[in-house]
Amino acid sequence: MSSLHSEELLAQVSALPALPGVYRYFDKDGAVLYVGKAKNLKKRVSTYFQREQGGTRIGHMIGQIASMQTTVVRSEAEALLLENNLIKALSPRYNILFRDDKSYPYLKITALPARLPSVPSPQPQAATYPRVAYYRGAVEKKHRYFGPFPSAWAVKESILLLQKVFRLRTCEDTVFSNRTRPCLLYQIKRCSGPCVNYIEPAAYAEDVLNAERFLDGETAEVLKGLQDRMMEHAERLEFEQAAELRNQMSALSTVLHQQTVDNVSDKDVDVLAVKVQGGRACVNLAMVRGGRHLGDRAYFPTHVEDAVALQAADVEGEGGAVQQPVEVQVLEAFIAQHYIDIPVPPTLITSEPVGKPLLDALSSQSGSRLTAVHNPREQRRQWLEMAQKNAGLQLARLLAEEGSQQARTRALVDALDLAPDELENFRIECFDISHTAGESTQASCVVFHHHKMQNSEYRRYKIEGITPGDDYAAMRQVLTRRYIKFAQAEPEVLQSPDDGQAVTADAKAAEPDAQAVADALVAPATPATARMPDLVLVDGGKGQVSMAKSVFETLGLDIGLIVGVEKGEGRKVGLEELVFADGRHKATLARDSAALMLVAQIRDEAHRFAITGMRAARAKVRVGGSKLEEIPGVGPKKRASLLQRFGGIRGVAAASVDDIAKADGISRELAEEIYRALR
Template sequence: MSEVHSDQLLAEVAALPQLPGVYRYFDQAGGVLYVGKARNLKKRVSSYFQKNHGGTRIGHMVGKIARMETTVVRSEAEALLLENNLIKALNPRFNILFRDDKSYPYLKIHGAADKVGSEEQTAAQFPRVAYYRGAVDRKHRYFGPYPSAWAVKESIQLLQKVFRLRTCEDTVFANRTRPCLLYQIKRCSGPCVSLVSVEDYQRDVRNAEAFLLGDAQQVLQRLEARMMEHAEKLEFEQAAELRNQVAALSRVLHQQSVDTGTDKDVDILAARVQGGKACVNLAMVRGGRHLGDRAYFPTHLEDAAAVRDFDRGEDAGQDGASSQPVEVQVLEAFIAQHYIGVPVPPFLITSHPVGRELIGALSEQSGVRINAVHNPREQRRVWLEMADKNAGLQLARLLAEEGSQQARTRALVEALQLEPDNIDNFRVECFDISHTAGEATQASCVVFHHHKMQNSEYRRYNIEGITPGDDYAAMRQVLARRYSRLAEAGRDAPDASPPPGVEDAPAADAEVEAGAASAGARRASRGGAARLPDLVLVDGGKGQVSMAREVFAELGLDLSVIVGVEKGEGRRVGLEELVFADGREKVWLGKDSAALMLVAQIRDEAHRFAITGMRARRAKVRVGGSKLEEIPGVGAKKRARLLQRFGGIRGVASAGVEDIATVEGISRELAEEIYRALH
């Protein structure tokens, strides 16, 4: 392989030190091919360039290497941390990559307990419990992470039922004059109106923390002891309150008796591989309670597995002959990447054995002694079997969805007689208009690409300057805004000129010009510009399609990509007809058609996206959110003080001039101006 690489690269390989480190391979365009770690950089990296790997996946990668970068580290743990940080940051083509699009949620208890001493009762003396997602700090107590928002909210409901902790914001707490509905239904002890003492409330906070940490039986015993003390003193009201608390906690423990055990904090990891896809199911046990699970699907599986097998062979000195089950590779990649920035529990249960070096490096990195077991017994085996079954179900669902989506895409292409360059790259953009009696009009654009909806490419357009309720004008505006730049790019492309004779063509041949410009736009898109979709769906019949046709004709784009989804007789689902902008007859695909199912899926998603945006915009307008920002003299700091003082824009709107003037930085004159603007 050395003849295809530059002398400079080979010289860099020969000069590498025999020390542990991390290496990165780059292709000619600067893209990252692979990130790896090694105990001996010189030995590992040299092995890639000393052999002819032929047409294997290794050979395919090595043939693309144009340059490399290396970093020397002190230990295997440092190499592990750096390798997986780089994998997550650089997204290399030949590494198993797990994407985590959002951080884990936590249950947060604001402030610390034991803030007794002040005669005046404040919000800080009554910590509140809340759902939280983000970076943690030392000012508050955090419990988790939890696998889902549902698991956090369920735990908060348990704390409300048993310990009656408050969940309201501090601004709401400070302005209450009577207890809220949660107090009435016995989900809060009413600290905002002094219906519970600071000492009793903070005792409940400590018991709640102990419950979350898995000491539920000790909490139950303490509550029972206090109940008996009050009963002996003939304090029957206090004893009854504790009796209710004990009963509520007993019910919770009974309902979760299947989940409790000797383990308090455990992660259960099960991997399944099938059909070129993999799934890792992570189940979490925190405080002895099974909180649920979450599925992860890695990318770059097959290429990465081949490269990892090669690396293991070099480590074993077997000339690449040693192989490792793909499930083990997937599990090790997940463990290495997942626990960067996420607390590691002291115990891992895995469906396959993972390397001791990995667990040792993870322990060194986290400062927690971690044990991993792959053949557990009793309750742990039940957990693992459950996680393994869920991994299989999630993987089967993924494969079924991908297969069905590909079949739907192919059915739509065939039904509309389209000829995309590559069906896997088939792109649909769908538009919908939404408003309420002309108020807060918005247009939505959703994108279907690579056989699935692409949420990150969705766009909303605020429609202005039209007659309220004029959907045709709204459609004209959004299409012009969406595709005008694309049309300019197509006209500016060097190969976008019309074929000979088209410049002098009569008006009847305008569609030929549009097709030529569209072809230029598509070719320009392959060079990095925006791409004209293979299909543009508009939610509507002949009227909306005619408007779209006018816009595309003015922009010089291909009219054949425009299709309208016209509701059938009685607006019944399954009776929709497709209306074409290029003059073809309407088509009814049939209510059981896979093509119609895909069209309906995309159309409904566009409608949902438009509705949610319109409602949010309408709500902002109705409560005066935008008016506060437009008041002269009210900048960001004053606006923040107002919102914090009154608990939101509704609170500001309901406040009087005298109340507004008490906010720092707000004069009497400005308070009157704010009051007038909001009324």
């Protein structure tokens, strides 16, 4: 095996210390292959290079190793944390890898003021009456945040619950400050009307504190407090106020009954169940917060089989260690990667036993003791059984969908008489044009690869320099820009009109200009990951296909890749026909054809992606959002926050510096800059 690797690499392996640490393997292109940890770096890494692995997965990976990096640490716990930080950062090819998802939503309650006014102000101040809101992003210490929640739906359900029981406001501060009469939420008893002084600040503050205690799981204390207040009002013959508290208690009791909280001693718990089948795995995470089961979320790792094979080699390198079952490996990988960036609850309920080193590492990182329960009882067992059932259902759904998509891919390849090298790598790119009466023309390109849509590879193209509404010129421009890097023709051919046909000024503007061609031809070779698709779909009939054919002939590319999706009679779904650029007759597929279903799926996704881009561009022009973009320090997120808060550019322009500074992510200095720039 050593003959496959350079002397420099083997010397580096021989010089490794017998200390704990983390190692990374790289291929000849510098791409990371694998990240591993070891109690003894020298012993573990040497194992890979001393044994003949043949044609196994391990052997395939080891044969690709061109270089290595190592980091020595003080303990196994440090090695474990560093390993998983690197896995998340580098996305190695042979590690179990979970998608980095930081999109957990929170429920936010803004801070109560340090001092409440003794009497209501004639003009209520928004800061006096905290707001409950759905929130994503970085947290601020002055506000209260509850969560994370598994989904946006769970947050919104909790907000609705707080509105029903505690009648807290949800409106933006700018809306609150401009109310002269109560809104609809007050009429349907979802808000106590603080914007028009229908509730005293002290009473509203009491409702806020009760809502926070309820979300913390202190339901018994909240109910007792409400009952005590009700009795006090009744003794003072304040029956109307007592009735309000009675209704509040009734609503809270109803909510608690619906939530079926049988064991409120478990305030914050995560329930983790893993299921492995058919080379795929699913980890189902259920969240319990404040004693309430908030729902769950499924995660599907990649590279499971490769990582399991390599873990066997790691065990050999440990000299007598026992290899973990694949379920344990997947679960521990999830826990290590998932809780690196987010708070970990004090208790985990797991379907598989979790190693003590992992728990110790996470406890050390979080600063609090973490426990994992493998064989729970009573309420905990019910939660785990529910999570296990959902993991099985989600994995079965994934396997069914993958099988269906593979069948559709195969059906399309057969229907078009294509012969890809590997069905798994069959790649389709689809284009669509969208505009409103010529305004804000956008072209979209969506990618289908590995039997599914690849959202990260989608691209939008802003189309300029054409006659508004000229879809043919727009298609010519986007195809040229997309595929010029694959051009095989000579520069002078690329810079001249095709076939001597008359070319309008707009068409010329859409052709590859001389500088773009020169840049494409002198640029370094296209990376190995970029390649021509096996099929290019364009949304349109003969006209769009002819334009695509013209572009491909100009660039010296294979016109046999182009297929147009032409709407059928009456533009009805299921009656589409396929138009070919290479002269073949139109193809009409059966309405229940798996191939047509795949074509329609990809075409509809291209249309959706183009429409959303066009609408965003149009809205930006109409509301004047571009004015904000020109201000240094105002990026897309801050611009969206301002426009949402104030309802458009006019609202931002009319706002004071203090109001602008209250928007998420806007500092006082930036607010002053925005105020000056818009006046």
